[in-house]
Amino acid sequence: MTQNAHPVLAGPALWSAQAHMPSVLERQLVIERGEGSYVFTTAGQRLFDATAGLWHANVGHARPELAEAAHEQMLRLETYHIFGRYLNDRAVELAEVLAGLSPIADPKVILNSGGSDAIDVACKLARRHWQIEGKPSKSTILSREFAYHGLHAYGTSIAGLQFNRDGYGTESLVPETARVSTYDIDAVRRTVEEIGVDNIAALVAEPIQGTGGVIPPPVGYLEGLQEICQNGDILLILDEVITGFGRTGHMFATERYGMQPDMITFAKGITSGYAPLGGVFVAPRIWERFYRDSDDTPIFRQGATYAGHATACAVALRHLDLLEDLKLLPRVQELEVVLQAELASLEEIEAIVETRSAGLMAGVALRDDLSAEAITDALVSDGFITRPLRGNTIQLSPPFITTDDELRELVGAMKAAVLAHDGK
Template sequence: MTLTDAHAATDAARVLDAPALWSAQAHMPSVVGRQLVIDRAEGSYVFTTDGQRLFDGTAGLWHANVGHAHPELARAAFEQMQRLETYHVFARYSNDKALELGERLAALSPIERAKVILNSGGSDAIDVACKLARRHWQQQGRPTKQVILSREHAYHGLHAYGTSIAGLPFNREGYGTESLVPETARVSFDDLAQVEETIERIGADRIAAIVAEPVQGTGGVNPPAPGYLEGLQRLARDHDILLVLDEVITGFGRTGEMFAAQRYGIEPDLVTFAKGVTSGYAPLGGVLVAPRLWEPFYVDAPETPVFRHGATYAGHATAAAVALANLDILERDGLVPRVRELEEVLRRELDALRERQEAVVDVRVAGFLGGISLDERLVNERVADRAVDLGVITRPLRGNTLQLSPPFIVSDREVVDYVAAIEQAIVEEAGR
């Protein structure tokens, strides 16, 4: 055996003997031995098992809006578990916290007289919303309306429906068909004329819904082109297609309003949510449902149908208690208005970064969401790795983009320092 063969055998053994946990969204040979193991956190900072302190510039996966290790949320979970950990919400049964949260969310909803379906997260919510869209048209006697449209570069989770409507091809590939659920199609993320052409080609009589993130997250932090969301709403109404807003990232303050629908003046038929509803302290998501969809299932008659949704942990009492406490903190501490202030700081710093660094080809800001697109000479994964060495977390996304979405509790100074650290990482990587 040559020395090269010996090294290869050693590397193979290292990968195969990796920890039992199969990391999510990971090319495993590339991450084995390089994982950052987080064992505690405080506010906007997380700490690794080897003692590194990192500014959490992505708020975990876009969710730690009120920061980490908040004692009030820990107390809410502890006190609820001592009283009732949970009870399901199937048929006649419910629990008081799920009911209370439903009323609270309906009052905050951008949909008037909304009903609330609770489940365990964003991917669950997308599956339910797409199924309900199809079920609605079946109930209305229009069985051909089955196709779900979504946008290029879109990410809607990785359950069967989320995988099927993904606008990121690598999330759909490898399962033997172009889409796990065949009745799906993609439209332009910024060109309304192309959206209308797709509707005409498929036929509005075959399309059940259009699903859209108000601000695309994983697809590269893409704010809506001016007039795009309004135009999408118009097309949906003109062609009798349901409009589903995926607010899993943007919901609960990330764009400076409780929901991005309110920022952009959109009136959707369905809204999916998760992440910020508990700031990630408990797995909870759901769907806000407009009257035109829920009313047929509430008619007091023997022939009224049942919409077959539900999961064991839907309406989980402890998760609901945490969500209620989280909403209290957002409102009491004025964190949603604070986002609008932080947006201006982030915009100023990123605009200045673009002016200074030729390697930065574009910056995008919407609320407290930012994206930095890099010149092709740099690799965003390497820049993100270098940023960790400098004590901050950013995340590589599609389009050679870096994600910025810190918790709402950060100071202006921390935003300035965060962008400065990313700039240093860019400069150092460019100089390699």
């Protein structure tokens, strides 16, 4: 044993995600059940879920309609793969419904198990597209500073959060990636010029950055990205894993901002987290090449065992009906107004540097000497789950079923926690 060796800490067999283990052991909260906008720990604490889990519990927890949809489907067929000539009826049905909702006209729908899968598929498809088009130099995938696109190899490689990229012995797990400015569209143009449009396959962007700190697009920024991509013949991939299916008050943020992407990735909100499911909308300019009636038509080698999982698709179909039945997209637009008004009341607090919001998602940025993690810990003690993000920012993204009063209580509790910790 080496001198000054540190003891190995004991803990549960489960290795937590995205965790510095010594910091979380013995202070982990075990959630055992949910009800609406609330979850309950094994210690009996009731917590308002102000983050909707990881941005996904849009219709709230433990809805019987979705449990029944899964139960009924499993009794009929749990799943069957969608490889080659085989399909299952639920995947076919869901894809047709999604195609009708897609902001991309006449799309094909690739289904998989979640957002990281979707990003991996979209980036690979972008590179495959240009190889087939006879432009093999177009291989670089651009993404934005502070971006989060999951943690598969491609998501790690295009991450704009450096701590998710570090420690793997190479600058980028998948080669040919680069970051562009999140705020300055002229800086984006300069980066594109430096790399050269003949070397760029695609640009991936969240319409509203989530994990990077809840950063809505600056005025004209997304339109600038669209113009750069169109002029440079660069594929535009919008990552709507967080924003898709109503989080912005529109079915997709693509519609809110009037964008025309070549691909859209989606996940979380398609089932509100009741089953793992994600996918990609693909525009005709990309998919048609793979559908031509010719002996030399190429194959795109994508797919996973649980792609188009029948039970997950059944849950998604019932969930989409539920969004409509409960009129939750108009409700998000109402809650956005309430949230913005409540956030405005925080502007008087010197320790709060900035509030940022769009739809039913917000980030509250704190002064550097005040720990966002300490505030979120204090809020747990007060009965609210929030989350610290990059930039010393606190995330708010409650379920769509949240009441006006619950929003006011949430922001009021945050205000009290910040004031109580300021100067400590």
